[in-house]
Amino acid sequence: MNYKIQDIEKSFDGKIVENLGNNDYVIKINDNEHNLKIITMDSKGIEFILDNKYHKAKYLEQSTNEMNIVIDNVPITLNLHTHFDEIVYKNSGGGGTGNAQLALKSQIPGKVVSLAVAEGDTVKKGDVVCTLESMKMQVAVKSHKDGVIKTIKIKETATVAKGDIIAEIE
């Protein structure tokens, strides 16, 4: 299997080379072999000793191509793919959504204190679209691009969750 770690420009080939019994394994990451002893494992996590060093990982969530784990308290996102997957991924322009994205999403949960725009308004990247209140702080949500407000999905005094769409901007 081939892995990529988010934010690191390096890919890793990894596989189990040998099962030595008694929970001992030999694994290979790129060109290096490592000794792995599993101490405990279930669907939520694993504790293991890798080359005489203890590690603890939690498996948080996984989709076909992505896996979120916390290793020794460090959250890491892994992209999983066969080499074939990778070629497809690269050629589809995957990853960079950027300016094409329509929806402005809230990065925090909160209560809508005020709306600064109306449908049809023209906005520049960085203009305030609305103000949210959470934990007694007021936080301005700003447009992620230049464009025209197509629809507004929220109302004043309403509550929004993290990830909720605030407005669509074309």
Added chain:
Amino acid sequence: MNYKIQDIEKSFDGKIVENLGNNDYVIKINDNEHNLKIITMDSKGIEFILDNKYHKAKYLEQSTNEMNIVIDNVPITLNLHTHFDEIVYKNSGGGGTGNAQLALKSQIPGKVVSLAVAEGDTVKKGDVVCTLESMKMQVAVKSHKDGVIKTIKIKETATVAKGDIIAEIE
């Protein structure tokens, strides 16, 4: 239901009087009514507020007539029975096994270091039957009554678990 708490000479009648909804209940213990709010509950334990006081109980194990719980870190054994049960229990001489008991059981886990008696030996209550080693301590296991060693169930260097029979004494 009628309850007894081990080591306390008092019996308790207890029942739910009313379900007020929203996890609030009225219960009655003997002649007193109490307000009970359940915060969390599953098969392993319960957290609740009884008359404005928080409590946390763990349910450890339960047989037909006995229930072991830990309430606010205090381990408590409850005997459960209907009033009919109680009459039967009293008349059967239940509880007091005392001198009639044949088996001398180990109260600790350990390794048998030495045997002080052989089958057929006469022992008095308090005589050493064998010596066990656990946690680097040597502990003498003493006869629980006067009698004759009928059978010895252990061997030197063997390991015994807590509750294992060491010898039968008649």
Added chain:
Amino acid sequence: MIEKVLIANRGEIALRVIRTCKALGIKTVAVYSDEDYNSMHVKQATEAYHIGEAAPAKSYLNQEKILEVMLSSGADAVHPGYGFLSENDDFARLCEKHKINFIGPSADSMNLCGDKMECKAAMLKAKVPTVPGSPGLVSNADEAEKIANEIGYPVLLKSVYGGGGRGIRLVTNDKELQEGFETVTSESISAVGKSAIIVEKFLEKTRHIEYQMCRDHHGNAVHIFERECSIQRRNQKLIEQTPSPVVDDAKREEIGELVVKAAEAVDYTNLGTAEFLRADNGEFYFIEINARLQVEHPISEMVSGLDFVKLQIDIANGEPLPFKQKDLKMNGYAIECRINAEDTFLDFAPSTGPVPDVTIPAGPNVRCDTYLYPGCTVSPFYDSLMAKLCTWGPTFEESRTRMLTALNDMYIQGVETSIPLYKTILNTEEYKNGQLSTDFLKRYDIIDKLTADLKKEKEEKSDAAIAAAIVHSEYFKSRAQTSTANNSNWKYKLD
């Protein structure tokens, strides 16, 4: 004598008060909102009473309801914690009226401290130096703009009812001032129900240094040393330490004497804090009195060996201070990191939700005051402070390295935290050398350093992460399409 204390608060400070009451054999009464049924303070108190809905105005700020619980539970005293009603002189007066011992200053003294302008006037009279600014309240944005132009930008707009980073804005020109005036007003109204604004000169490259004040009902007053709280974001403290690297014994005594004067000037009783700005030239300017127990009090406890909540209760009981200034000795170095639920990379935006798992650091000279436990929730209704992680050492360096170890040991699943940020800060040469200022984060490009540190950390963990992924992929191949989080009840037999 106080025998039963109602704690008109929640979270870690409620737990903090309960802890000392337990040790003193004093009963405690917790109050809780709909949001807090399952909160730690409910579980730890002798008694707990429900007081209303999640929104503070409907529960923790509801004076009538809290009074009702005080009377029905038979509490003879109330500890207000910090925030909520702690600096509300109406509430203090309500308690006084009902003969309930309010553990804090008198309502009159609190009123004087809370009125930032009157307080400033009292200080000037007592010859305690203050920061230049508006002589009183400004009634609108235009008046504020006029004063700002007189004393010169940058200036601070402050609601006299603000605190804790809310109801305060730094503005550098007329346009920002006009915008900021509205924000400060609405934040203050939303937090405490009222607003009144003053303008103050913003001093650059300043340090925030505050003194613990302590005065009994017999007029005995001492200071319990200073705390430096210069590491801030948006005027909210992140990291505090004591002693301050720029306060030596002579300076400590000099400013300490001013602090005692300040306490006397407003007839302050019980514990409080006198906040100062220290300009780059070494001058100290009084800013305000915080008329309550401060968030960062644990570090002062660590270096003084005193239990401040016990001291508060003793003073409230009318006992004279058991020490004089000369009896107080500063011992060692302490640091506090405020572990906030916030996303450093989203401009410190709040992060809330369930916390399925948490690891609280422990060990000698590590103290963590927190309401967190595995399975708890960080509520959007209340503030973002989840835990106060404090370490002590006989040297500053020992305290610092101990903090780094503790930060590494701490884990909070489910919300973003300020832990990584603190690791980066504590590792900078500037922090090690005590080059602190309130604009530390911006001045030393801390966010960029944090980004680099996080990347490095991931690189160091990459082999282990891949190993964990390999095992997962091999053994759980068939389940790869679904979230593992739902398959929590099976266990793979390995051999």
Added chain:
Amino acid sequence: MIEKVLIANRGEIALRVIRTCKALGIKTVAVYSDEDYNSMHVKQATEAYHIGEAAPAKSYLNQEKILEVMLSSGADAVHPGYGFLSENDDFARLCEKHKINFIGPSADSMNLCGDKMECKAAMLKAKVPTVPGSPGLVSNADEAEKIANEIGYPVLLKSVYGGGGRGIRLVTNDKELQEGFETVTSESISAVGKSAIIVEKFLEKTRHIEYQMCRDHHGNAVHIFERECSIQRRNQKLIEQTPSPVVDDAKREEIGELVVKAAEAVDYTNLGTAEFLRADNGEFYFIEINARLQVEHPISEMVSGLDFVKLQIDIANGEPLPFKQKDLKMNGYAIECRINAEDTFLDFAPSTGPVPDVTIPAGPNVRCDTYLYPGCTVSPFYDSLMAKLCTWGPTFEESRTRMLTALNDMYIQGVETSIPLYKTILNTEEYKNGQLSTDFLKRYDIIDKLTADLKKEKEEKSDAAIAAAIVHSEYFKSRAQTSTANNSNWKYKLD
């Protein structure tokens, strides 16, 4: 300079050493037996190596195997903890031979301290008073009996290789002496592989008071105050405290000077402990030197503000002591309770097994050194000490009440513990008043008091227990015949 320390130990003391090494940026190497794969010290160390089977002789006492790991891991120093190889001069010598820095005294000094008779002779020469007894080793029970009759019963039979309550017996007549001789011999052989016995006068109503010794490689020596460890069972310490209620400043200095002499008499380097008996008439008698870090060192850390493991490492690095005697100030009061896995009502018999759940107390001035975590196991192969619970306070009373709160907060599921016993002891007037003696438990009928306390506690909890039972009975009626422990995955919807 030491850069990588192998810890030749397990349990809480291994974790204790790792903690300081982490703070100092020193790498750590853990070793573990078959029984300890899943133990905390394996998880916390920089590296961990398997060294053999569960039985100590096959792992933690296996010098060759441990040496092999030292060499292959590149460790430049070894910390022996307490117990196991910590006072084995052969091991210290083996380390010296391989140029591995043994963090402790030299092999020669250790040998001298370990030979209780030679050590006693050295003390007499240095004019440090010792307890009357056999002039040297006794070769058999009959010789022991002869000496016992000369000095008068009761006497102690002690293996010179014993320690920690093992290899020691109090005997009051010839019959007990004959039996005890065999037991002491076999316990000592089982623990450390050898035995050699001395006879010593047993002083009644004595207090056990010990001094922390500290001496560097340049001949600088200090004592770091005393600890009183009089609360014992079968000569094994249960509760320790510092300062001792019967040691005032003058006495502290007087005995402290003897302690420095004692350290010099055996050319002791690094940290160690000089143990004394204090007779009821106030006389101190030297008993022995413990040539290692002591179990109860945390309370001395609390009152001195020093990190003893750091001090050990600094001394092992050849650094001179960073203080003189006059720089050391005793600050406040500390208590330690040894939380043992044992059944008080079964004559303190060991209790072992899985620990599914555990609650570790925390909070200001509470320190708990422990290897416990939810899901761990208390192994029958090693000793019964699961946790060391320590509290500090500016007064003895604050330290005591804090300990009671902490004991109430502590919960260990699955094994019997000494926690209830300590609550009873700490609540007695005799303990509060400092009327301590090594026969405290017997003298004040503590076990009977414990029985009464436990009953009272159950009575106080009865309503809550019945309430919990009612809910369980009502909702889980249909499952009443089976153990609930197996039905862990369903959840009853309440409304």
